[in-house]
Amino acid sequence: MLLDFRAGDDLPPADLIIIGAGAAGLTLARELADTDLRVLILEAGARDLDKGLLGHEAPGLPYRGATSVGRIKAFGGSTLSWAGQSLEISKNVYGPRPWIRDADWPIGPEDVEPYYGRALKAMNVPDLQIADSPWADGWPEFDQDQLSMTASMWSAQPNLAEEHEPWLSNSRNVHCAIGAAVVRINIGARAESVVVRTLEGREVTVEAERIVVCSGGIEAPRLLLASGLGDPLPWTGKGFHDHVSIICAEIIPNDRKEFDEIFQNWYSDGGKLMPKLLLSAEKQEAEKLVEVGGHMVFGASGGFEALKGLRKAKSIKDATPFAGQALKSLPEAAAAAVAAGIKGRSYAPANSKIEFEALCEQSPHNGSEVRLSNRKDEFGMPLPIIDFKIGDETQKSITVLMQTVSEQLKGLAEIRIYEDRLSSQQEFHRWAGDIYHPMGATRMSANPEDGVVDKNLQVHGVDNLFVASTSCFPSGGWSNPTYAMLALVCRLADQIKK
């Protein structure tokens, strides 16, 4: 049942408290629906997007993930803002990678991959197979020791608030209270209770047998720090990283039609596959690099965007501006309709620009950190200081990637690297930035000296407190992180059920 703590609803007794109703919290709750557990989700935000309450200090580089686009306080969390792109974590990323300090995971692919099926369902990603795709006969043949091709999978329905509200409203054992911000977890030998507050000053303390923090990659470390875990677990807030993205080359295809056939997205069952290039694990190891890859960015087509808008519109009012746009660029819209409708491909006009966007892992020792400020937010909670840095490992890895892409795509295209953007640290920092994937600040480790949670996501030394978030990733590879995070959530759900 959905409750509104701000409107005066009381919080029911619970065996398990989940803090946060984003992808992690909602997926965990649904996994536990219809069990004997009384589950209470405490969500700080309201039913709709609330752009307030996002104060922070940023002494380092600008961090987009901390802004109102990246740090969403609402039922559904960041899924109100994302598009639901998913990629498996590469096997080599789990480690050992001795050339990247503290990057190894205490678990391996065998602990995550069995849960990918449930994670895909939780994200509404259709199970699209390469065998059924335009690439069924294979990708271009690159030297596998240098570069490989793969495809990311995209959600058919990324807004998880819409997905979860109906079942939650009727649930027998799961309650979700919106407007209920947890400002502290009272921790002794165990996590005893949580303090819940509203903006208007209503405050209640709630106890539960188990508490799972699902408040996101920044708010999870912030809440643990505010609850006093920074001293016993000094990694709390440290090891913070994201993916660094930069548009770093123009691509001039030899044969534009052939190039588009290879690199344009493929749509099916409401989802899509996006072709990607990845620097091989062998090359990463040989050159001591972090994981790095990227994809083509085709110049926008007004006609194709209009078609996409028309497809998603839920009312005539929503559809009207897109219909107008389609009419204005009729020949393009017709070409896009043929590409999309007949072949299921995305479309860009033949003379549109193509660029390459690199996506790069950061080392856990890139210098970034989440700390607490002396200043407080509207709930009386210390503001987070999000000190985002970009280390030299990303610039080096992206430079090698681009040289490799240039060599391997010979015959298909000329790669005009934007050398100025990669030439100095200052220029690189001007053009590069995060992509809203906060990870690492409550990292997973075998021992308390090396991290914050153990391999079962339990906070070291506190046997009934768990964190389920991308903040548990010791390292992130190049993959969009929510897929593996939700696999870990499903794994945690199974442990709780046992």
Ligand SMILES: Cc1cc2nc3c(=O)[nH]c(=O)nc-3n(C[C@H](O)[C@H](O)[C@H](O)COP(=O)(O)OP(=O)(O)OC[C@H]3O[C@@H](n4cnc5c(N)ncnc54)[C@H](O)[C@@H]3O)c2cc1C
């Ligand atoms: C623009 C954008 C695009 C993205 N694209 C992708 C993508 O394509 N693929 C991908 O894998 N990832 C993507 N991401 C990242 C992805 O959205 C997150 O990894 C994922 O949604 C995290 O889910 P979560 O539940 O852990 O955290 P969140 O979505 O942050 O949810 C946490 C919830 O907890 C609540 N909360 C926070 N603090 C408290 C508190 N103290 N008390 C109570 N409640 C609290 C928040 O209000 C929020 O609802 C994108 C993110 C953005 C912003």
